[in-house]
Amino acid sequence: MxxxxxxSGIQPxxxxxxxNYLGAIRNWVEIQQExxxxxxxxxxxxxxxxxxxxxxxxxxxxxxxxxxxxxxDLEHATIFVQSHVPAHSELAWLLMCITPLNWLEDMIxxxxxxxxxxxxxxxxxxxxxxxxxxxILLYEPDKVPVGEDQKQHLELTRDIAARLNYQFGSETQxxxxxxxxxxxxxxxxxxxxxDGTKKMSKSDPSDLSRISLLDxxxxxxxxxxxxxxxPVRGLQFDDAARPExxxxxxxxxxxSNQSKEAVAQECADMxxxxxxxxxxxxxxxxxxxxxxxxxxxxxxxxxxDAVLHDGKQKAEAIAxxxxxxxxxxxxFSIPT
Ligand code: TYM
Numbered sequence: 001m002x003x004x005x006x007x008s009g010i011q012p013x014x015x016x017x018x019x020n021y022l023g024a025i026r027n028w029v030e031i032q033q034e035x036x037x038x039x040x041x042x043x044x045x046x047x048x049x050x051x052x053x054x055x056x057x058x059x060x061x062x063x064x065x066x067x068x069x070x071x072x073d074l075e076h077a078t079i080f081v082q083s084h085v086p087a088h089s090e091l092a093w094l095l096m097c098i099t100p101l102n103w104l105e106d107m108i109x110x111x112x113x114x115x116x117x118x119x120x121x122x123x124x125x126x127x128x129x130x131x132x133x134x135x136i137l138l139y140e141p142d143k144v145p146v147g148e149d150q151k152q153h154l155e156l157t158r159d160i161a162a163r164l165n166y167q168f169g170s171e172t173q174x175x176x177x178x179x180x181x182x183x184x185x186x187x188x189x190x191x192x193x194x195d196g197t198k199k200m201s202k203s204d205p206s207d208l209s210r211i212s213l214l215d216x217x218x219x220x221x222x223x224x225x226x227x228x229x230x231p232v233r234g235l236q237f238d239d240a241a242r243p244e245x246x247x248x249x250x251x252x253x254x255x256s257n258q259s260k261e262a263v264a265q266e267c268a269d270m271x272x273x274x275x276x277x278x279x280x281x282x283x284x285x286x287x288x289x290x291x292x293x294x295x296x297x298x299x300x301x302x303x304x305d306a307v308l309h310d311g312k313q314k315a316e317a318i319a320x321x322x323x324x325x326x327x328x329x330x331x332f333s334i335p336t
Pocket of ligand 1: 007008009010011012020021022023024042045131132135136144145146147148149150187188189190191197200201274331
């Protein structure tokens with residue numbers, strides 16, 4: 001039997017941060033030997049909120065370079081750009097026609113983003129999860145490794161696939177495979193540095209709320225120095241009244257590769273003045289090799305173009321096969 005397949009993606013909007021790394025990329029790297037991985041840059045998703053056309057292509061390359069710099073290995077993984085594979089948009093349209101409107105109106109991310117955009121909400125923002133369902137279903141993955149915030153979109157993906165199977169397939173011959181989410185406990189929800197009750201996000205207007213993977217050491221130091229804490233002495237996990245404390249300890253635990261018990265013991269009597277430099281040094285040390293590799297990759301002319309060209313070929317072969325299967329089931333004529 002061949003390897004199982006995983007698929008996941010990140011939007012090339014803003015700089016990737018610790019949440020993107022811990023919720024997604026780090027897990028892709030850890031499981032890549034066991035799976036056949038398809039990883040992409042969701043540039044079609046990016047334009048559901050306004051983007052500067054001068055920056056979109058470069059941001060897409062930046063994310064591809066970060067995947068590689070974080071340790072994605074092309075021996076196990078295919079990296080591609082969503083918009084290079086037109087089957088994503090095409091399947092999204094077909095799925096949109098079978099998705100009830102109220103399923104989309106119930107999506108938490110739609111509601112949150114729609115509030116932020118006020119009157120200017122584009123139809124793309126509402127249909128965003130259908131495009132995500134298409135991204136996933138085209139590759140018939142076994143698992144979709146993501147952070148906690150994507151759980152609802154994955155449930156919707158399964159619902160859309162089940163509806164298509166029910167309407168156009170048969171019980172013995174489903175058309176689309178239902179994927180399983182893969183959400184790891186540690187790092188699945190990294191919180192903002194300025195408010196421990198909000199998730200760390202690329203779209204937060206304050207840069208102080210997140211640490212980006214490419215932040216230089218001085219900036220990491222500055223952000224940790226300024227991050228929100230509390231006046232309590234002694235640091236503990238899991239105190240609901242101290243969300244910032246839990247978040248910062250969790251970051252330290254993950255990046256220093258220690259167990260929760262070891263960190264709880266080490267930090268039990270510390271004050272923030274002692275803990276913050278420890279966390280700062282740990283983050284700087286952990287991000288240094290990623291930043292160095294990133295610089296190397298970006299300096300090599302033509303390398304990313306070649307990676308993405310190859311990725312497009314491999315992705316397209318699978319995506320077009322699934323798209324045709326769906327079109328046939330829906331009754332379209334297929335050109336000879
Ligand atoms: P995006 O670009 O917002 O985030 C990319 C990945 O990072 C995870 N993530 C986090 N994990 C932990 N803590 C956080 N604070 C945090 N913030 C973000 C996300 O869960 C995600 O795994 N819609 C998707 C992109 C997408 C996609 C797909 C993902 C498009 N099509 C198909 C999987 C499969 C998104 O906006 O992710």
